[in-house]
Amino acid sequence: MTAKTKKQIVIEAAAKLFSDKGYSAASMRELAGRVGLEQASSLYNHIKSKEAALQEICFENAQKFTDGITTIESNISDPGEQIRALINLHIQVATNDITSVTVFNDEWRHLSEPQLSEFLALRKDYEERFKEIINKGIKTGTFKNINPTVALHTILSALKWIHYWYKTGRDSDLEIVKKDIMLLLMSGLSSND
Amino acid sequence: MTAKTKKQIVIEAAAKLFSDKGYSAASMRELAGRVGLEQASSLYNHIKSKEAALQEICFENAQKFTDGITTIESNISDPGEQIRALINLHIQVATNDITSVTVFNDEWRHLSEPQLSEFLALRKDYEERFKEIINKGIKTGTFKNINPTVALHTILSALKWIHYWYKTGRDSDLEIVKKDIMLLLMSGLSSND
DNA sequence: CCTACCGATCGGTAGG
DNA sequence: CCTACCGATCGGTAGG
Numbered sequence: 001m002t003a004k005t006k007k008q009i010v011i012e013a014a015a016k017l018f019s020d021k022g023y024s025a026a027s028m029r030e031l032a033g034r035v036g037l038e039q040a041s042s043l044y045n046h047i048k049s050k051e052a053a054l055q056e057i058c059f060e061n062a063q064k065f066t067d068g069i070t071t072i073e074s075n076i077s078d079p080g081e082q083i084r085a086l087i088n089l090h091i092q093v094a095t096n097d098i099t100s101v102t103v104f105n106d107e108w109r110h111l112s113e114p115q116l117s118e119f120l121a122l123r124k125d126y127e128e129r130f131k132e133i134i135n136k137g138i139k140t141g142t143f144k145n146i147n148p149t150v151a152l153h154t155i156l157s158a159l160k161w162i163h164y165w166y167k168t169g170r171d172s173d174l175e176i177v178k179k180d181i182m183l184l185l186m187s188g189l190s191s192n193d
Numbered sequence: 194m195t196a197k198t199k200k201q202i203v204i205e206a207a208a209k210l211f212s213d214k215g216y217s218a219a220s221m222r223e224l225a226g227r228v229g230l231e232q233a234s235s236l237y238n239h240i241k242s243k244e245a246a247l248q249e250i251c252f253e254n255a256q257k258f259t260d261g262i263t264t265i266e267s268n269i270s271d272p273g274e275q276i277r278a279l280i281n282l283h284i285q286v287a288t289n290d291i292t293s294v295t296v297f298n299d300e301w302r303h304l305s306e307p308q309l310s311e312f313l314a315l316r317k318d319y320e321e322r323f324k325e326i327i328n329k330g331i332k333t334g335t336f337k338n339i340n341p342t343v344a345l346h347t348i349l350s351a352l353k354w355i356h357y358w359y360k361t362g363r364d365s366d367l368e369i370v371k372k373d374i375m376l377l378l379m380s381g382l383s384s385n386d
Numbered sequence: 387c388c389t390a391c392c393g394a395t396c397g398g399t400a401g402g
Numbered sequence: 403c404c405t406a407c408c409g410a411t412c413g414g415t416a417g418g
Binding site for chain 4: 037045
């Protein structure tokens with residue numbers, strides 16, 4: 001449990017600020033104020049640039065998802081259980097550091113090249129591996145014969161609201177949310193019995 | 194079929210620009226260029242301000258959803274069919290004017306008061322009415338006993354990826370997308386037979 | 387629709 | 403970490 005470096009404090013405050021205002025509307029002067037510095041120029045002792053902060057946030061979160069899916073691929077073989085584990089991964093990452101994942105979700109497009117292409121390649125790789133699991137489930141008869149691309153994006157998109165929920169309402173328990181998202185995505189809204 | 198006014202052309206180009214770069218990163222100079230004006234100042238003959246363009250886009254789309262749910266409430270009574278109609282409404286609105294609904298989804302937070310509160314009230318109203326339908330379905334046994342807030346946001350969020358799909362891949366037919374989103378949300382990923 | 391222009395604010399650097 | 407500062411760009415106005 002080492003103390004946070006000032007750089008870490010700045011990056012975390014940047015994530016919060018980018019999440020509050022959006023990357024473009026966030027100013028380095030406001031960021032300075034939020035970490036107790038009088039001058040924006042002082043920030044440059046801790047980070048290289050505004051975009052460097054964005055890069056760090058985006059790639060750190062990409063790493064979490066890549067690591068997560070790698071673990072799931074190696075340790076679980078049933079596609080149904082793999083999807084459940086992936087849903088759990090998304091909920092876990094989102095609730096563990098909500099502001100950071102919000103920036104990862106919504107602000108990555110402000111990356112400039114070559115980081116933008118690098119980021120999109122990581123995302124593409126993740127999506128392909130996720131889709132491969134869906135494909136396997138369809139082939140083995142575990143899943144319905146749904147277009148895998150449609151299923152992939154519907155599920156990924158459904159998992160994104162978690163960060164919205166966590167920021168605002170939070171009127172329900174995390175365990176209920178987890179259970180019900182999983183139920184809805186795996187078995188649907190309609191009652192069958 | 195009257196000709197588009199220059200104002201309409203400007204608003205549509207603004208929607209595209211806001212969707213491409215985000216509201217804050219979009220400049221009036223670039224907007225002018227996109228509609229064939231040499232000077233940003235010329236834009237102000239057609240719109241009052243940058244934010245006025247955003248307001249128009251956001252409230253126009255809010256209206257579409259409000260009108261849609263009103264029609265569904267009056268003409269359909271079965272909650273299962275109502276949810277199917279709502280899913281269809283979201284897909285219809287998104288595919289009919291994809292850039293406009295993207296701005297509506299992602300850029301509303303740049304509205305300033307009092308429009309921001311007004312917009313959020315409209316959204317809240319829509320969500321409450323959507324949730325009421327879910328509640329009714331649960332009470333009548335048509336739907337599973339899922340937390341209605343969780344179901345609401347999971348479904349709404351799942352429907353948002355349609356604008357992402359429409360912009361990028363579009364490797365599958367709209368009818369397949371519609372059918373499979375509906376199947377996934379109503380009956381889930383798992384095969385039951 | 388253009389010319390001319392303005393005050394405000396931006397991200398960032400030099401130097402200590 | 404601050405002082406001092408810079409060039410660029412921003413949304414918008416006045417006037418024709």
